Amino acid sequence: MSSEKSPPLQRDLPAVFGNLGYEVLPFKSTAENVVTWIPKSTCLTVTASPPKGIEATIALTERLAAAGYQVAPHLSARMITDKVQLTEIVTRMKASNVNEVFVVGGDAKEAAGEFRDGYDLLKALDEIGHHFGEVGIGGYPEGHAFISRANLASSLREKSELATYIATQICFDAKTIASWAREVKADGVNLPIRVGMPGAVTRQKLLRISMASGVGDSVNFLKKQQNMFWRFFVPGGYSPGKLVNGLKPFIGQPDNNITDFHVFTFNELEKTEIWRQKSLLRYSK
Incomplete structure (x- = not known):
């Protein structure tokens, strides 16, 4: 699946806020x-x-x-044992009319089986002959704690051939995100980029979730990136609107592929949806 097959979409903020993507955690409620x-x-x-x-x-x-929702599971490579289990997952998703997956390497300390990273899983999906129309992969605007930028760029090029979009890890600086997105496009990766950001999440809830369960790549990323972590928790340090306004001039520009936002809700669903509705009204005026 070539990265050239998924050209960026020209979007304005009302269109973006009309249908933001939400990430949820698999809790009982x-x-x-x-x-x-x-x-x-x-x-x-x-x-x-x-x-x-x-x-x-x-x-x-x-x-x-x-x-009745359009929903995509995270397929964590290090949590899936082999092609047999992967095929079972693909079969279940097809039976449920699930047309999208998001492939990550995962935070498990040891791989459960034969898949070491996201690229291994993407190759296995391709070999199985999956039905998914959308396959997402991760992007790192501020780098990774344990992987060099050169290796990240090389990995992104490899994975992009088997994917249809990129969703970024959390980064609070709009200029950093835009600069990274330009580098990605200049490097020949022409996939749409969905910018990952926390929604209307209380600091107390994010801290409680991160300490209690460690669920979600974004929580672990905040832990690893100390400057970002404290920027989130200082008084007045973060609101989703700040990042949106900072990225507004870059959305749809020809030098980058930023098209949408991917919201890490941390299951603060009511507050995040109220924020989205208010933002939709604001940007529609």
Whole structure:
């Protein structure tokens, strides 16, 4: 799947806020809260975490799909044992009419089986002959704690051939994101970029979730990036609107592929949806 097959979309902010993508955590109450607060038009992704196992992610994906949502599971390479298990997951997703997955390497300390990283899993999916119309991969605007920028760029080029979009890890600086997006495009990766950011999340809830479960790549990334972590928790240090306004001049520009936002809700669904609705009204004026 060539990166040239997925050209960027020209979007304005009302269009973006009309259908933000939300990431949710696979907790017991997640499905009920999603149905209560989130419209069916909202695209969802479900994270994968080592403490809960890949089954929690797949089961919640099936439940949300049955409720009428467009939902994509995180397929964590280090949590899937082999092609047999992967084929079973693909089969279940097809039965649930799930047309999208997001492939990550994962935070498990040891691989459960034959897949070491996201690229291994992407190759296996391709060999299986999956049905997914959308395959997402991660991007790192501020780098990675354990991987060099050169290796990140090389890995992104490899994975982009088997993917249709990029969703970034959390970065609070709009100029850094835009500069990275320009580098990605200049490097020949022409996939749409969805900028990852926390939604209307209380500091107390984010801290509680990160300490209690460690679920979600974004939580772990905040832990690894100390400057970003403290920028989030200092008084007045973060609001989702600041990042959106900072990126507004770059969305749809020809030198980058930034098209959308991917919102890490940390299951603060009511507050995040209220924020989205208010933002939609504001940017539509």
